[in-house]
Amino acid sequence: MSHTPTAEQAAVIDAFTSEARPTIVVQAGAGCGKSSTLKMAANAQPRRRGLYVAYNRALATEAKRDFPASVDCRTAHSLAFGPVGRHFSARLSGPRVPAKTAAEVLGFNNPVQIADALAPLSPVKLARLVMAMVGMFLNSADNEPGVQHLVPVDGYSDTDNAELAKYLVPFARKAWDDLQLVRGGRLQFTHDTYLKIYQLSRPRIPVDFVLLDEAQDLSPVMASLFHFQDHAQRIMVGDSAQAIYGFRGAIDAMRKFVADQRLTLSQSFRFGPAIAGEANRWLDLLRAPLRLRGFEPAGSTIGMLDRPDAVLCRSNAGAIGQLVAAVSAGRRAALVGGGTELVRLAEAAMDLMSGKGTAHPELIAFSTWDQVEEHAALDDASGSLKVLVKLINEHTPERILAIVSSLVDEKQADVIISTAHKAKGREWDQVRIAPDFREPRVDPLTGRPLWRKDELMLAYVAVTRARKVLDRGGLAWLDDFDRGVPGPSSWLATAVREHPDAILDDLPNPYDPNTQDDEDGVPGPCQPIGCDNGFHLPRCFYAGESLLDPAEALRIGRAAAGIALETPVPAPRRSCPDCQHTTIAHRPAGRGVRCSACGCTTPQLAGAVA
Numbered sequence: 001m002s003h004t005p006t007a008e009q010a011a012v013i014d015a016f017t018s019e020a021r022p023t024i025v026v027q028a029g030a031g032c033g034k035s036s037t038l039k040m041a042a043n044a045q046p047r048r049r050g051l052y053v054a055y056n057r058a059l060a061t062e063a064k065r066d067f068p069a070s071v072d073c074r075t076a077h078s079l080a081f082g083p084v085g086r087h088f089s090a091r092l093s094g095p096r097v098p099a100k101t102a103a104e105v106l107g108f109n110n111p112v113q114i115a116d117a118l119a120p121l122s123p124v125k126l127a128r129l130v131m132a133m134v135g136m137f138l139n140s141a142d143n144e145p146g147v148q149h150l151v152p153v154d155g156y157s158d159t160d161n162a163e164l165a166k167y168l169v170p171f172a173r174k175a176w177d178d179l180q181l182v183r184g185g186r187l188q189f190t191h192d193t194y195l196k197i198y199q200l201s202r203p204r205i206p207v208d209f210v211l212l213d214e215a216q217d218l219s220p221v222m223a224s225l226f227h228f229q230d231h232a233q234r235i236m237v238g239d240s241a242q243a244i245y246g247f248r249g250a251i252d253a254m255r256k257f258v259a260d261q262r263l264t265l266s267q268s269f270r271f272g273p274a275i276a277g278e279a280n281r282w283l284d285l286l287r288a289p290l291r292l293r294g295f296e297p298a299g300s301t302i303g304m305l306d307r308p309d310a311v312l313c314r315s316n317a318g319a320i321g322q323l324v325a326a327v328s329a330g331r332r333a334a335l336v337g338g339g340t341e342l343v344r345l346a347e348a349a350m351d352l353m354s355g356k357g358t359a360h361p362e363l364i365a366f367s368t369w370d371q372v373e374e375h376a377a378l379d380d381a382s383g384s385l386k387v388l389v390k391l392i393n394e395h396t397p398e399r400i401l402a403i404v405s406s407l408v409d410e411k412q413a414d415v416i417i418s419t420a421h422k423a424k425g426r427e428w429d430q431v432r433i434a435p436d437f438r439e440p441r442v443d444p445l446t447g448r449p450l451w452r453k454d455e456l457m458l459a460y461v462a463v464t465r466a467r468k469v470l471d472r473g474g475l476a477w478l479d480d481f482d483r484g485v486p487g488p489s490s491w492l493a494t495a496v497r498e499h500p501d502a503i504l505d506d507l508p509n510p511y512d513p514n515t516q517d518d519e520d521g522v523p524g525p526c527q528p529i530g531c532d533n534g535f536h537l538p539r540c541f542y543a544g545e546s547l548l549d550p551a552e553a554l555r556i557g558r559a560a561a562g563i564a565l566e567t568p569v570p571a572p573r574r575s576c577p578d579c580q581h582t583t584i585a586h587r588p589a590g591r592g593v594r595c596s597a598c599g600c601t602t603p604q605l606a607g608a609v610a
Helices: 007-017 034-044 057-066 074-080 087-091 099-104 121-136 160-178 191-200 219-230 273-286 314-329 339-351 368-377 383-395 398-405 454-463 472-479 492-497 550-560 601-607
Strands: 024-028 052-055 071-075 210-213 235-238 261-265 311-314 333-335 415-419 428-433 466-469 529-531 539-541
Touching: 007 024, 007 261, 024 034, 034 052, 034 057, 034 099, 034 210, 034 235, 057 314, 071 539, 074 160, 074 219, 087 191, 099 121, 099 160, 121 160, 121 191, 191 219, 210 219, 210 261, 273 454, 273 466, 311 314, 314 333, 314 339, 314 398, 314 415, 339 368, 339 383, 339 398, 339 454, 339 601, 368 383, 368 398, 383 398, 398 539, 428 454, 428 472
Parallel strands: 024 235, 024 261, 052 071, 052 210, 210 235, 311 415, 311 428, 333 415, 428 466
Antiparallel strands: 529 539
16 A cells, blocks of 8 residues: 555544544554554654554564564563563473363362253363363453353353352362462463463553554453553554454453544555445444445456355355365365364264263263254254254264365465454455355344344455455345435335336425425425335335335325325235235335335235235
8 A cells, every 4th residue: 555644544643643642542444554554653753662462473573564663563462471471481381281180170070960951061071161261261351260251051041051150160260270370280371371460460561652453352351451551642443343253252442442532544455446335335234433435446346256266154054065165166175264173063063973972162061962953943042053053964074074174275275265253354356255144134013124233243344355356145135135224215216106106207206305395284394204124115104103004105195296096006915924914016026025014025925016
């Protein structure tokens, strides 16, 4: 990108260098040069001592080349290693501690039955649960392990998990005591352990400013460290629309941080206007604080791809499906992050199928695969467990192991497969979206799509990985919902004119939201209040607050426009098979006809069109 800052980048630099030394939050969209902006800001005042905290070692190493020598570029773990971690070097380099040894250290001698749980928990399983609990504590801002750090066990009720948490807390605190021993400790010591010890010391880093990158997905322990540096100027940057790791305990620190100034970077240098426009549709639904502007010289297109550089999936199950398709087509495939997770999952499923039980954290509560399937079929089963069962049953453990063994390195691959989560921070020239991204459910009462924020964020991350060509594939269904975005419904007039009894163009259209004149006999402005139900046909509130279906709205609208109702609107002919709502004439949706009440699309409604 050009070294000449954009107006938005200049605003960030000016705020950073001002004498007031304000705390700053910068919302930076995908590909909008946030790291480059921080480098330009630091280089504007090279004599000030600073700290740049990077998300990983590769970013920290890259940053060192561009930041002035007065800025220390580190990861959080690197920051903590000098004062704390180096004292635990012997424990860090020690051998792996088996779960059986951990069980002995913690004092687990017998299986434990938790209330109505499926099966007793063995000492080894209990030890694994305790160490997972400690792991959650290490990433928290808390002072000691507590019930809130239990990783809920799939297959357990809320009551069972609460009882399990209370039982395990004393053992988790015993484990934490062991981990703080420089010598004599017997449990597994990790890099997160010394980072936590460092955070609990409430360090004040001797610098003039702290720059924090990727602040939208921050562990609470890191957010706490940043909070302690109130003696220095603090600047955090990130993209709240990409906060996709909440399921791991990450927080969007940008939303909670009290800043003197909040600025934005919206000019993307990764892709052109076409992909920026697609990204903005998801930002609209998220009601994000910015909209992207594409980089004209970059160029970009939305279109079909037969041989994409990368295929992005919603889930591991989707990734396996794409790997199968790629290998079957004779293409060499790579999987971002490798296949270790899939191998462990397949092996755990094989153990359960043979009745051995497993210590896999997602399956620890079950003794057999039948139990897993039965629980996954319940309505209140976790989504991750349902996906896991689908993955195993569709592809079999043996097939998964065979597919993983065929993977190649990314540099040798014809196509790279990734989940959207693992693709974050990556980019490719040509990207296709896999078909496992889910459409939202629809509220049967209002007809509105029930958008899930985490799913919208994941979709935004996925579409912004492409530089040149984006094949929307599994997210193209957004076209069916795009008019459900809250805001002015300027399309209402067009929707009505397409009806065979449309209002004549030369008469005032009571459906036109731009009409400002009052109609005789209609209280208030004749401007209708368009209540967009998320589909191609609106629900309309006209001259009051009663919900009208489009046929009745048309009847009232034509009457208000002074048009004689010589021909009545045709009566409905069929009821929706899903919600039993009496369906009226409306626009075909390509795959059938949409019900104006529940939004379902089914060929069975075709006969209802008047």
